[in-house]
Amino acid sequence: MNRPSMKFSKLQRVLHWVMAIGILAMLFxxxxxMSTIDRAYLVLVGIHKQLGIAILVLALLRLVVxxxxxxxxxxxxxxxxxxxxxxxxxxxxxxxxxxxxxxGWSMLSAADYPVTLAGMRLxxxxxxxxxxxxxxxxxxxxxAFCLFALFLLHFAAALFHAWVRRDGVFExxxxxxxxxx
Amino acid sequence: MKTxxxxxxxxxxxxxxxxAIALSVGAVACAFAYAAGWLTPSRLTPAKIVDSLAPASGPxxxxxxxxxxxxxxxxxxxxxxxxxxxxxxxxxKAGSYPVMGRFNLAGPIPTMADGxxxxxxxxLRIEASDKQEWRTAMINAxxxxxxxxxxxxxxxxxxxxKNDPAAVKQFxxxxxxxxxxxxxxxxxxYAESYAEDRFNSLNSFVLTNAQGQKQxxxxxxxxxATMVPVPSEDLKKRDPDFLFKELTQRVADAxxxxxxxxxxxxxxxxxxxxxxxxxxxxRQIEAGTLVVTRIEAEANGPCRDINFDPTVLPEGMQTSDxxxxxxxxxxxxxxxxxxxxxxxxxxxxxAGAKP
Numbered sequence: 001m002n003r004p005s006m007k008f009s010k011l012q013r014v015l016h017w018v019m020a021i022g023i024l025a026m027l028f029x030x031x032x033x034m035s036t037i038d039r040a041y042l043v044l045v046g047i048h049k050q051l052g053i054a055i056l057v058l059a060l061l062r063l064v065v066x067x068x069x070x071x072x073x074x075x076x077x078x079x080x081x082x083x084x085x086x087x088x089x090x091x092x093x094x095x096x097x098x099x100x101x102x103x104g105w106s107m108l109s110a111a112d113y114p115v116t117l118a119g120m121r122l123x124x125x126x127x128x129x130x131x132x133x134x135x136x137x138x139x140x141x142x143x144a145f146c147l148f149a150l151f152l153l154h155f156a157a158a159l160f161h162a163w164v165r166r167d168g169v170f171e172x173x174x175x176x177x178x179x180x181x
Numbered sequence: 182m183k184t185x186x187x188x189x190x191x192x193x194x195x196x197x198x199x200x201a202i203a204l205s206v207g208a209v210a211c212a213f214a215y216a217a218g219w220l221t222p223s224r225l226t227p228a229k230i231v232d233s234l235a236p237a238s239g240p241x242x243x244x245x246x247x248x249x250x251x252x253x254x255x256x257x258x259x260x261x262x263x264x265x266x267x268x269x270x271x272x273x274k275a276g277s278y279p280v281m282g283r284f285n286l287a288g289p290i291p292t293m294a295d296g297x298x299x300x301x302x303x304x305l306r307i308e309a310s311d312k313q314e315w316r317t318a319m320i321n322a323x324x325x326x327x328x329x330x331x332x333x334x335x336x337x338x339x340x341x342x343k344n345d346p347a348a349v350k351q352f353x354x355x356x357x358x359x360x361x362x363x364x365x366x367x368x369x370x371y372a373e374s375y376a377e378d379r380f381n382s383l384n385s386f387v388l389t390n391a392q393g394q395k396q397x398x399x400x401x402x403x404x405x406a407t408m409v410p411v412p413s414e415d416l417k418k419r420d421p422d423f424l425f426k427e428l429t430q431r432v433a434d435a436x437x438x439x440x441x442x443x444x445x446x447x448x449x450x451x452x453x454x455x456x457x458x459x460x461x462x463x464r465q466i467e468a469g470t471l472v473v474t475r476i477e478a479e480a481n482g483p484c485r486d487i488n489f490d491p492t493v494l495p496e497g498m499q500t501s502d503x504x505x506x507x508x509x510x511x512x513x514x515x516x517x518x519x520x521x522x523x524x525x526x527x528x529x530x531x532a533g534a535k536p
Contacts, residue, residue, distance in 0.1 A: 111521070
């Protein structure tokens with residue numbers, strides 16, 4: 001699937017950065033809304049639901065694009081364990097980007113809350129059940145912290161490539177003209 | 182440890198580069214911790230509100246953290262079409278819409294005696310044909326004792342403070358609405374039946390009609406049955422479940438009805454403060470009739486695993502500047518998440534078994 005390009009395709013880079021902002025916002029809004037009773041709570045919950053659906057759509061699109069366009073090969077200077085970690089982190093990201101919105105949606109469905117997108121009622125994707133709600137809610141919460149931890153790891157790794165190794169891996173996702181060495 | 186990168190052009194030592202990475206990652210982690218409230222223990226979180234509702238013996242697992250004792254019902258909302266003038270919500274177009282709801286008593290203990298329940302509640306879910314729904318939870322008090330969620334929390338803390346019995350008195354001294362509420366609680370009659378109680382939204386909401394005009398409102402469900410007060414000396418002698426037994430029998434005999442009446446705020450009326458009753462001469466719109474046709478015990482009933490979140494509103498209704506609906510929504514969600522994780526503590530009754 002890898003190709004000899006030094007950068008991800010432009011569509012992949014745009015998707016990456018748009019989703020990076022969206023996912024980081026979701027994580028901050030998620031913990032923020034759970035810790036306030038202000039009127040901002042309703043605004044945050046509203047954004048969290050709409051943005052969650054948007055991320056689900058973008059994540060599925062991105063998965064297709066990744067499958068079709070592949071990814072630039074990692075530099076030969078990287079050790080095999082590092083390469084494996086990089087690949088596994090990508091798999092984990094895709095899994096979480098798709099699972100988190102689905103868990104949120106199904107958790108609301110299990111609680112029999114109406115899920116609306118831009119005023120339109122979306123269907124319930126699981127049957128109403130208190131027990132199921134509890135499992136899904138716990139999973140959504142736990143995996144949110146996993147996703148944030150994964151983000152921190154990804155962020156640290158990106159900076160490691162950019163500032164310490166300077167091996168062009170960071171530049172595969174940037175918009176500058178230089179494509180690394 | 183020297184690496185090839187140490188000899189590169191810009192020449193900053195590797196340790197500085199690693200430090201910059203650690204700082205960047207640490208800064209994002211700190212911002213996240215701040216957003217989550219971990220760095221500000223004084224922040225009033227929904228979890229704290231829910232914790233403050235628990236009795237001294239701890240919360241009763243599996244049950245709602247407040248208004249824990251309840252009974253489910255089913256019925257219809259028969260809209261007469263009058264409220265279409267103020268809201269474009271489909272629920273107010275003339276017609277009949279299915280309702281699922283719950284009568285309840287304020288308090289955290291589901292085994293409390295009905296005669297000790299000063300505040301009674303009515304929660305509803307009305308479903309429109311366009312799949313939009315309206316959820317609301319009301320009480321029989323004519324106004325709320327507390328003006329803001331923060332003060333509500335302070336009162337809960339004061340009430341729980343066994344070391345300082347004067348704490349609530351001090352709170353009441355600086356909060357006249359709590360004293361007025363005490364006067365209502367001490368003098369208002371206890372109706373013999375939920376079917377004779379009037380239930381009030383207390384919080385204000387904003388309606389929007391088809392022309393886009395907005396109108397702040399409060400509402401009440403007003404019983405069509407005449408109020409028969411229980412003599413106060415009889416209250417303690419009544420069966421601990423007399424309200425539930427009475428209503429079950431009464432609804433089996435005939436459907437019970439309440440009129441939904443909206444009260445329209447004038448400009449300048451206090452919409453953000455549920456302790457302040459609006460003047461009696463405000464315009465009112467009767468929107469229709471709630472008809473309760475079937476009562477069901479909560480353990481297996483349809484109201485058990487529903488959160489009557491008052492911010493689940495159809496298009497044409499929204500929250501106002503009243504701070505309570507948001508706080509209630511946040512706290513109800515915590516209560517819901519906790520009790521649904523404890524359902525083994527509140528067993529469902531097997532079909533066919535006698536409860």
